[in-house]
Amino acid sequence: MSYSQNEKDKFFEAVDSLKKYRRAEIVDESGKDLVDALYTDLLPNEQILKTCLTDNTTFLIGRKGTGKSTIFLKLQREYRKRNDVLSCYIDTKTIFESSQTEFLGIEHFGEVMPNEALKQYILERSFLQSILRSLTEEIQERSEGLLGKIKNFLGIGEAQIVKEKLRELTSSINNNELLKKIEIPSLQQITVARKSFTERSNETALNENDSIGGKVQRAEVEMEASLSSNKMNKSSRKNISELEEQFSNVFLKVFQIKNFISQLREVLSTLRIRSLVVLLDDFSEIPDHSMRIFVDVILSPLNNWSQDFIKFKVAAYPNRIYYGKIDQGKIDKINLDFYNLYSTRVDRSVMEDKALNFTKRLIEKRVKYFTNQPVELFFDIRKESIEEYYELIFQISMNVPRIIGYILYYCYESKIAYGNSINRAALTDAAEKYYELAIEPFFQSTTYSLKSIDEKISILQMRELLNGNLEKLFQERLKLRLL
Secondary structure (H helix, E strand, O other): OOOOHHHHHHHHHHHHHHOOOOOOOOEOOOOOEOHHHHOOOOOHHHHHHHHHOOOOOEEEEOOOOOOHHHHHHHHHHHHOOOOOEEEEEEEHHHHHHHHOOOOOOOHHHOOOOOHHHHHHHHHHHHHHHHHHHHHHHHHHHHHHHHHHHHHHHHOHHHHHHHHHHHHHHHHHHHOHHHHHHHHHHHHHHHHHHHHHHHHHHHHHHHHHHHHHOOOOOHHHHHHHHHHHHHHHHHHHHHHHHHHHHHHHHHHHHHOOHHHHHHHHHHHHHHOOOOEEEEEEEOHHHOOHHHHHHHHHHHHHHHHHHOOOOEEEEEEEOOOOOOOOOOOHHHOEEEEOOHHHHHOOOOOHHHHHHHHHHHHHHHHHHHHHHHHOOOHHHHEOOOOOOHHHHHHHHHHHHOOOHHHHHHHHHHHHHHOHHHOOOEOHHHHHHHHHHHHHHHHHHHHOOOOHHHOOOOOOOOHHHHHHHHHHHHHHHHHHHHHHHHO
8 A cells, every 4th residue: 555645644643633742732734723623522422521511510530641631622612602601721730830939029938937847838839829820810811802792781991890800819819918917927826836736746755765765675676666667657647737737727818718709709790700610730740738738728619619600620630639628429520541431330342342432433533534534544454454453452542542642653653654554563563662662661760640649559569560460461472372
């Protein structure tokens, strides 16, 4: 099989659109937005999208590459068609990273508390302030379009008042002079209370040591040391948890979250906005302690106290979610990983058929749109059917769109670019290449954002499990060859 240069280029565009990272816009060479044309729902009848568009707070739970950011792009497209809903997109990870360098205007802290605790407080404070600032700026930007539509209805004077109120809201978040009147006394109270607690703990520990001194044998001493170490670890975790809770309480006062909600609702009600939808992307990419404080201070209060006015759509990783005081019975959770999404009480083959249906729809839509050719054109179907190729791609990717994109991209490099069709060998070689470049490096080094909040298994233990599974697979392959 030989392909024209245009067919090669268009196939490349199709697979490249699948492997884009994070919130990369899906556009053609002229800049046209392709989200509506290319969006492929994981469930028939666009059921994932319809669930996300309900008025409930929704958590989209899935590994990297399962399409969370693409769903967000589609959601925003749908929300912008409505005049009674305002949607705002917040990239949690980017804001967290940028906020860690913003320490301007906080000299007023002085020696208010020990350096380590103060440093942690300032980092969390900067992050929360950046989140609120980004939210109000995003609302301001989205409101400009609405003001233009309803200026005649509101009147120029009323529209100007709305703009001024939004500016005041942003200013109050950035005004450190206003904030420090509340936080300095609050932080001093925490310092005094923690100092008193530490002194009492040290005194108790000293008394316990005196009562057993010199009366135990070596083995008992070692056991006592081990128990003491465990006790210290538990005590340390408890202290961290208590400090986070204390910081959360201070932040709620400092940023006056209830007042923030009230002002926000007043402004948006004037604009005839029935509800505000906040899309939080990369929620699981921030450290555990920051996640807990963020949920306790902003996400949970805005969700619980706004009387259904503010709703969140949150993109998160499995086992890296903290709900705080959010009532999980009142929110929607959508698991995007194929096993959780398609598993039912029926047998495995039915579950895999459902997953294969998505694999087929996803690939066919992309290839058809970009190349205007059937998928079969790019595969060697002389010995194997296209359905068998879909099944193999599913087995390789476990239905993760980004992995599908990389597998087909490697096949493009090895086959399509040279005018040859994709065959089974090309797909298995692509799977091996993806493993070497993307999977195996994870077990060399990793980051907090990929681990469970309560991770108990070390990276070395996980590597041992991986090697054990690979050895078992290798032995099974040898058996099949011998047969």
